[in-house]
Amino acid sequence: VRAGSTWAGELRWTGVPDLPAALGGIRAAAGRTPPGTWLRVVGGWHPSQFAEGREPTRAELDAAAPEHPVYVQALYEVAVLNSVALHVTGIDATAADPPGGQIDRDPATGEPTGRIFGMGAFDRVLSAVPPATPEEERRSTAAMCTDLHALGLTGIVDAGGFGMSPQRYEPLFALWRDGGLSLRMRLFLSATDPGQEYAQLATWMRHTPPRFGDPMLQFLGIGEVVHFGCHDFEGLEDFAISDDAVSDLYDICRRAAERGWPVNIHAVLDESIDRILTCWEAIDKHVPLRQLRFTLSHADRISIRNLRRLKALGAGVVLDDHHVFKAAHAERAWGSGSMADVPPIADLLAADIPLAAGTDATRACSHDPWLALWWLITGRSADGLTRRAGRHRMTREQALECYTAGSAWLSFEETTRGRLVPGAWADFVVLSEDYFTVPEQRLPAIRSKLTVVGGEPVHDAR
CATH class of the missing domain: 3.20.20.140 (Metal-dependent hydrolases)
Structure with a gap:
């Protein structure tokens, strides 16, 4: 029931075999939606299904959709945001970790890497997505x-x-x-x-x-x-x-x-x-x-x-x-x-x-x-x-x-x-x-x- 209310506005990576195919789906969705539209993959997949054995990086999501906020969440383990999504949600070097969540940061600069962990962090991002009617x-x-x-x-x-x-x-x-x-x-x-x-x-x-x-x-x-x-x-x-x-x-x-x-x-x-x-x-x-x-x-x-x-x-x-x-x-x-x-x-x-x-x-x-x-x-x-x-x-x-x-x-x-x-x-x-x-x-x-x-x-x- 929870999935139904957002189903039409999300992508799904069930059965997607590798990162090029996953990122290709993001790129295609960006091509058919106006800039600024959120592109989301919220659970239902895991890096272990990809030939590369890892989730996409912030840079890869930036390249696939440079004008759209992108959020991809692997089960309840980790989520990755692109640069637009980080900006829209106010996650930067000065942002504190949300209650029940963690923002991954570059150890040298303190800048967010795009990876976040925990329900508190996931909810912070998803709450920034405009609600549907x-x-x-x-x-x-x-x-x-x-x-x-x-x-x-x-x-x-x-x-x-x-x-x-x-x-x-x-x-x-x-x-x-x-x-x-x-x-x-x-x-x-x-x-x-x-x-x-x-x-x-x-x-x-x-x-x-x-x-x-x-x-x-x-x-x-x-x-x-x-x-x-x-x-x-x-x-x-x-x-x-x-x-x-x-x-x-x-x-x-x-x-x-x-x-x-x-x-x-x-x-x-x-x-x-x-x-x-x-x-x-x-x-x-x-x-x-x-x-x-x-x-x-x-x-x-x-x-x-x-x-x-x-x-x-x-x-x-x-x-x-x-x-x-x-x-x-x-x-x-x-x-x-x-x-x-x-x-x-x-x-x-x-x-x-x-x-x-x-x-x-x-x-x-x-x-x-x-x-x-x-x-x-x-x-x-x-x-x-x-x-x-x-x-x-x-x-x-x-x-x-x-x-x-x-x-x-x-x-x-x-x-x-x-x-x-x-x-x-x-x-x-x-x-x-x-x-x-x-x-x-x-x-x-x-x-x-x-x-x-x-x-x-x-x-x-x-």
């Missing part, structure tokens, strides 16, 4: 749906995310009210401000019944950001959930359970998962959770012990391919060989844990579902290395099952979506190649020739 945001959301249909998507589960206040959903609601929403969307609703999580999520639950909506748009649950003190981000730095945070999490999750809301919570580290499951087990004694389909997103480091606890609660896991870009970084943080069982797919399957699959898009990873399926199947990352052990790789059938029927379980729609059977909704796709026989290296290049939602064509490659 509500009508522009509505059209942009429709454009996103069109592009996702071209990849073969008929619907998505939106996990919520940082900064997703109620007003951020207005462009989507406007498109829905006008009858222009062609992509089935199921929404998790997140907290937006640290310290206000219970009040904010309780307000959502007070005014909205669970699974309220129609076949195109429904509120589904609470998450993925449930409590900032329980959010271990990528799990690459020291992190511990405090007793106070667990107490708040208990209150939020119990209220959700009492009102029939599913909860999805981000958790990478087993230590985080352990504390979350202790909280859920305490709630389960008063309000049974088995029918509510509570889920963990990522669960990269989950232990066998916690898999058993998850199974006892009837809870599931949402797998995604964020390590298609982050595997090398994670291995440096977790130790040599640690990525062999990240995530521990064989153990998840053996424990019969309900599994959904997705992309962690659009900033923390690419929005391409075929890249996610390739990652589940091959265990490879964008740098060309295969790190995940063979037993933790999925067959093509298993991966597709998770992505379709598994994700339908997540939204309580396993009888109507995710399978080609009589009585299910007529949502299907005709692919450019046979997913089951195409060579593995071509899986990420699969596209849709025809996408149908509810019996109506929404994409036709002709």
